[in-house]
Amino acid sequence: MSTTPPNQPPFDPSNVNDPRYDxxxxxxxxxxxxxxxxxxxxxxxxxxxxxxxxxxxxxxxxxxxxxxxxxxxxxxxxxxxRRSSIVGPLLLIALGVIFFLVHSGRISMVNFFSWYARWWPLLLILIGVLRLVEWAIDRARAPQDAPPMRYSVGGGVVFAVIVLAFIGIATHSMQWRADHNGFGFVGPFGGNDMGHFFGQKHEEDSPAVEHALTSGASLTIDNPRGDVSVSGTSDDGKVHLSVHKEVYTSSDNIATDRLRAMSPVFEGADDNLRVRVPATEGSSADLTLLVPAGTRVQLNSDRGDVHVTNLKSPLVVTANNGDVEIAAITGSVQVHVNNRRRSTNVRSVTGDVNVNGNGDSVSLSDVNGTATVKGDFLSGGQLERVTGAVSYHSSRTDLTLARLDGQMSLDKEDLNLSQVVGPVRVETRSRNITLDKVTGEVKVVNSNGTVDVHAAPPTGAITIDNQKGDVNVTLPNASKFNLNAETSDGDTHSDFAGVNSDGRGTLSGAVNGGGIAVRINTSHGDVNVTRNSAAPLPPHPPTPTITGFGSVPQPPTPPSMPSTSGMPPEAAAAVEDAKRQAAEARSQAAQSVADARQQAKEAMDQAKQAMKDAQEKQKEAMRMAREAAKQKD
Missing domain, CATH: 1.20.5 (Single alpha-helices involved in coiled-coils or other helix-helix interfaces)
Structure with a gap:
C-alpha cells in the first residue's frame, strides 16, 4: 500500500522543498x-x-x-x-631568308655577324614599331563602343627575340674588345676581331722592300694590327722591310683584295720617313725592319707585340695591346703602354728610360741612366741595376731612390729592395717592405704591413711611420745615432747600449755619442733595433753591358771586400767584421756540406738494409705460399 497521503504529488527525490526530501x-x-x-x-x-x-x-x-x-x-x-601579331611570321621569314643567303654563299657569315654586332638593337626598335602600327590600325577600324582588344606576340616569338638579343650582345662584346681592347670577354678568341672567329686564314709573305735614309734620320712606324720587330743592324744606310700578312675571311676574292690593300706605304722625305700599314678589317701584318743604328725610331702599335733592339738613338714606343721588349739601346727610351694583360721589358739601355701607362708587369734592367715608371701594373714591377735615379709612381705606391745597385721587386703584397743608395723615399699601403743594404737617408710610410730596414754604411737619417705592423731596423755596429721609437700596442727591443725604455712602448737614447736621427713610429706592432756588421756598398757600380736579344745577361759579380786603408774607423771595423763573418760562413758551409754527405750516406745504407729486409720477407712469403699450395693439393 502506498504511503503517500491523498491529494499529494508523487515523491520527487530531487525536490528539496518536499518534506520527504532525502x-x-x-x-x-x-x-x-x-x-x-x-x-x-x-x-x-x-x-x-x-x-x-x-x-x-x-x-x-x-x-x-x-x-x-x-x-x-x-x-x-x-x-x-585577342589578336595575333604579324611580328612572329615576319621574324621567321627574315631568319629564313638570311640563313638561305648565308648557306648559298650570297652573304658572308663574317660580314653578317660584323654587321649584326653593330646594328642588332634595330631589331627591338623594328618590333616595337610594328606593334605600335598594328595597335593604331586596330583602334582606327574598331567601333567606338567596341570592347578593348588584347594584343600578343606569342611566347615563341618572345623567346626568339631574347635569343637574338643575347647573340647580339655577345657578338658586340667580342667586336668591342677586338677594336678597343677594353671589354674583358673570356673565351678562346683572345683580342682578335670577328673575322678570326668565323673566317678562314689566308697568309702571304710580301717581297722585301728597301728605302734610303739619311744619317740620323727620323723613322715613324704605324701598324694598327700585327707584331713589329725593329733592329738597328742595317749597314747600308737603308730600311729593309719584310711583311707577313694574315687575313681572316670566308671569301678568296675578299682575301686577295685585303692582302693587296695591306701593303705598307712609305711617306715623307728621307730624313723624316713614315712607314704606315693601312687598317683593314679582319687582317694583320707582322713587320720586320732592319734600320741603321743611328735612326731615331717612333713606333705606334695598336694591337701586336713590339721588339726593338740594337739602336744608337732615342726611341719612342706606343703599344696599346701587346708585349713590349726593348734591348741594347744607346739613347733615351720612352714607352707608353695601355693593356692590363701585357708585359713590358726594357734592358741594356745607355740613357734614361721612361715607362708610363697600364699593364700586367714592367721590368727594367741594366739601365745606365735614370729610370721612371708611372702607372698601374697588376703583377708589379722588377728593376735591376740602374745607375741613375729611380722613380716609381702608381695609384698605390710612390718610390724614389738615388741609385739601384741591386734589384727591386714589387707585387701586390711585398716590396723588396736590395743594394740601394739613398736618399730613399717609399710611401705605400698594405705591403710588407724590405730594404736590404740601403745607404743614405731613408723615409718609409706604410700601413697594414711590416717594415724591415737593413742599413749599410754610410748611414743616413731613418724615418719610419707605420700603422698595424712590426718595424725592424738593423744598423751597423759603429753607427752613431739618436733613437726615438714608439709603438702604441707592441713590444720594443734594442741591441745597442745607451737606449732607454720607459716600459710603455718607447725607446730613446743616444748611441755611441749620438749622431743621425732614427725615428720610428708604429701602431699594433713591435719595434726591434738590432746591430749588424754590413760592409759599405761600392762607390760606383760597373757600367751595365749592352746586350741584344738572344744573349743572356750574366749576373753581376759580387764586389770584393774593399781595402780598409784610408777608411774611417767605423767603416774599417765593419769591413773586418764582414771578413770575419764571411770566413765563418764558409767554414759553416763546408761543415754543412760534410754533414749533408754523411747524412746522405747513412740514408743510403738504411735504404739498402730496408731493401734487403723487404726481399727476405718476400722470399718467406713465397715459401709459405708454396707450402700452403702443397697442403691444399
Missing part, C-alpha cells in the same frame, strides 16, 4: 549522473563545432567555385578579344 536519494548528487551530464554537454559542443566547420568548408568551396568560374569566363572573353 539528500542521499538525490540523483543529482550521484557522480555517475554528473559524468553523464558532462559527457552529454561535450557531445553537444562537438556536434555544434563540427556543424560550423562543415558550413565554413561548404561556403569556401562555393567561393572557390565561383572565383574559378569567373576566371574561366574572363579567360574565354579575353581569348575572344
Amino acid at each position: 539528500p542521499s536519494r538525490d540523483p543529482r548528487l550521484d557522480p555517475r549522473w554528473q559524468k553523464a551530464q558532462q559527457r552529454f554537454y561535450r557531445d553537444q559542443q562537438r556536434a555544434a563545432s563540427n556543424q560550423e566547420r562543415a558550413a565554413a568548408r561548404a561556403q569556401a568551396s562555393a567561393w572557390k567555385a565561383q572565383s574559378k568560374a569567373n576566371r574561366d569566363q574572363w579567360k574565354m572573353y579575353w581569348r575572344g578579344q
Whole structure:
C-alpha cells in the first residue's frame, strides 16, 4: 500500500522543498549522473563545432567555385578579344631568308655577324614599331563602343627575340674588345676581331722592300694590327722591310683584295720617313725592319707585340695591346703602354728610360741612366741595376731612390729592395717592405704591413711611420745615432747600449755619442733595433753591358771586400767584421756540406738494409705460399 497521503504529488527525490526530501536519494548528487551530464554537454559542443566547420568548408568551396568560374569566363572573353601579331611570321621569314643567303654563299657569315654586332638593337626598335602600327590600325577600324582588344606576340616569338638579343650582345662584346681592347670577354678568341672567329686564314709573305735614309734620320712606324720587330743592324744606310700578312675571311676574292690593300706605304722625305700599314678589317701584318743604328725610331702599335733592339738613338714606343721588349739601346727610351694583360721589358739601355701607362708587369734592367715608371701594373714591377735615379709612381705606391745597385721587386703584397743608395723615399699601403743594404737617408710610410730596414754604411737619417705592423731596423755596429721609437700596442727591443725604455712602448737614447736621427713610429706592432756588421756598398757600380736579344745577361759579380786603408774607423771595423763573418760562413758551409754527405750516406745504407729486409720477407712469403699450395693439393 502506498504511503503517500491523498491529494499529494508523487515523491520527487530531487525536490528539496518536499518534506520527504532525502539528500542521499538525490540523483543529482550521484557522480555517475554528473559524468553523464558532462559527457552529454561535450557531445553537444562537438556536434555544434563540427556543424560550423562543415558550413565554413561548404561556403569556401562555393567561393572557390565561383572565383574559378569567373576566371574561366574572363579567360574565354579575353581569348575572344585577342589578336595575333604579324611580328612572329615576319621574324621567321627574315631568319629564313638570311640563313638561305648565308648557306648559298650570297652573304658572308663574317660580314653578317660584323654587321649584326653593330646594328642588332634595330631589331627591338623594328618590333616595337610594328606593334605600335598594328595597335593604331586596330583602334582606327574598331567601333567606338567596341570592347578593348588584347594584343600578343606569342611566347615563341618572345623567346626568339631574347635569343637574338643575347647573340647580339655577345657578338658586340667580342667586336668591342677586338677594336678597343677594353671589354674583358673570356673565351678562346683572345683580342682578335670577328673575322678570326668565323673566317678562314689566308697568309702571304710580301717581297722585301728597301728605302734610303739619311744619317740620323727620323723613322715613324704605324701598324694598327700585327707584331713589329725593329733592329738597328742595317749597314747600308737603308730600311729593309719584310711583311707577313694574315687575313681572316670566308671569301678568296675578299682575301686577295685585303692582302693587296695591306701593303705598307712609305711617306715623307728621307730624313723624316713614315712607314704606315693601312687598317683593314679582319687582317694583320707582322713587320720586320732592319734600320741603321743611328735612326731615331717612333713606333705606334695598336694591337701586336713590339721588339726593338740594337739602336744608337732615342726611341719612342706606343703599344696599346701587346708585349713590349726593348734591348741594347744607346739613347733615351720612352714607352707608353695601355693593356692590363701585357708585359713590358726594357734592358741594356745607355740613357734614361721612361715607362708610363697600364699593364700586367714592367721590368727594367741594366739601365745606365735614370729610370721612371708611372702607372698601374697588376703583377708589379722588377728593376735591376740602374745607375741613375729611380722613380716609381702608381695609384698605390710612390718610390724614389738615388741609385739601384741591386734589384727591386714589387707585387701586390711585398716590396723588396736590395743594394740601394739613398736618399730613399717609399710611401705605400698594405705591403710588407724590405730594404736590404740601403745607404743614405731613408723615409718609409706604410700601413697594414711590416717594415724591415737593413742599413749599410754610410748611414743616413731613418724615418719610419707605420700603422698595424712590426718595424725592424738593423744598423751597423759603429753607427752613431739618436733613437726615438714608439709603438702604441707592441713590444720594443734594442741591441745597442745607451737606449732607454720607459716600459710603455718607447725607446730613446743616444748611441755611441749620438749622431743621425732614427725615428720610428708604429701602431699594433713591435719595434726591434738590432746591430749588424754590413760592409759599405761600392762607390760606383760597373757600367751595365749592352746586350741584344738572344744573349743572356750574366749576373753581376759580387764586389770584393774593399781595402780598409784610408777608411774611417767605423767603416774599417765593419769591413773586418764582414771578413770575419764571411770566413765563418764558409767554414759553416763546408761543415754543412760534410754533414749533408754523411747524412746522405747513412740514408743510403738504411735504404739498402730496408731493401734487403723487404726481399727476405718476400722470399718467406713465397715459401709459405708454396707450402700452403702443397697442403691444399
